[in-house]
Amino acid sequence: MKGMIISVASGKGGTGKTTIATNLAVPLSEKAQLLDCDVEQPNAHLFLNPTFTHSVKVTVPVPHVDEKKCNLCGKCAEICQFKAIVVIGKSVLTFPDMCHSCGGCVEVCPEKAITERGREVGLIERGYADGLDFVHGRLRVGEAMSPPLIKKLRTYQDTSKATIIDAPPGTSCPVIAAMKGTDFVLLVTEPTPFGLYDLKLAAGAVRILGIPCGIIINRSDLGDNRVKEFADEEGIPVLLEIPFDRRIAEIYSRGELIVEVMPEWKERFLGLYESITRIANRD
């Protein structure tokens, strides 16, 4: 049977995505895999302390021009939409940071003067935390483009297991790269105006992708009722509410897991997984 892929997203940062992703994955242990796709700021490993056994640099192809073959025709600069290659005087300059690796310059060059070389965008590390299969990506600091690294990370999905994806915040291209093709999206929010506004954006992104989703309200008693009203109006189920508890905030601050320090939460997270399975299979 194909394992389910659940992405955990939020719109707003700091609502508890990593808390949900880690506490959902750990009780499932060897039946699950956790992919931390928040490659700009990966944090899940801080809670799992995995032993990494595999580490690989991820590169994207960027042009390299053989000046001996180049006749300075400028076709490469003409096709490039990202100003990553230009002809100035008697030389061709490339700007690898601007390159989107579309390969257009290579294709268009009549002299076959352009080949591609790898530019490092980050690192993927894989290991186990007890029985849990864990993979994360770390974007090189100074690198702007995270989607290629997230897409590479997604190729590590093990279809025999339940895959849980910790997505980055926001609603733009990195989030889409993390959520696309998943079977269910858990939207983690808080019942404040910021939480609600960003939840609406995230729900909009999920709708575009056509994925079933559910809401988790974190610090559910600190704020107002508008997130629940929104969930009702949209017909999105609220699958879990976590009231504010200073103990939980402190457990998180120390890099510990709620399911390990407060065992009563283990059943709740297993129950959450059951609810998701039921909804995803029904849809």
Place this chain on the structure above:
Amino acid sequence: MKELVIVSGKGGTGKTTVVASFAGLARNKVVCDADVDAADLHLILAPEVEHRHDFVSGHKAVIIQDKCSQCGLCRDLCRRDAIDAHYVVDSLECEGCGVCYYFCPEKAIEFPDNKCGEWFISSTRFGPMVHARLGIAEENSGKLVTLVRQEAKKIAEKRQFGLILTDGPPGVGCPVIACIGGASAALIVAEPTVSGRHDMERVIQLANHFKVPCLLCINKYDLNPAETDALESLAKSEGIPIVGKLPFDLTFTRAMVQGKTVLELGGDSNGAKAVREAWSSLSQALGL
């Protein structure tokens, strides 16, 4: 003129809450919301939009079915696999590289400009504000960040204001890079958690890379004293001045729910006092 950008690395540490409060304290400034992907500052500052503009950036490919001979060249060339078997372009995948458009032998592909958001010049009870809304699932957030920063600068120059207060995005990727480059200083709002510290380390590295000096404000400092110590040591070892330490105070949340700053709702609260102290040290550090 100084531009202070507020960043955090980790999301949800209180950037926007801090910016909104400072906006109420700073004089002669422009407020800029550069978190274009999930902009929240308007929920507190309630801007009245005076000028609204489309943000057009890049292109998207569109295949005209009547002209398409289904030769398959575009599908072979597209590295994003953005063209399906029915020759329809998936606009979520299309990055606008234009390779299909350039090579299509039937000239069946159009390449229109892409409207990917809107940006606004507004007035607020705390002065002028520049902000934006990136379309859902859109790209080019870095360019929109650059644009709102430039527009804020124009207003500051025109009105001879000495400060731009810029609310930054989380992370260390494209929008943060666009937000931090060339700023006078980056104020990092960090929380005393292991994640907060990890993410602060990465955002410091980024600021160092772009040679932008950092300042630190610790939010919810009383949540975990050991982690607060760790943040302070990290700041010390990096030569980063600590301008403020804000307590965990529910007045912040209550104020947000009412669309107010902590100073407007609970001027006597511990949170408000700490915000005023932070602003005072920050003004000194920036030479305002």
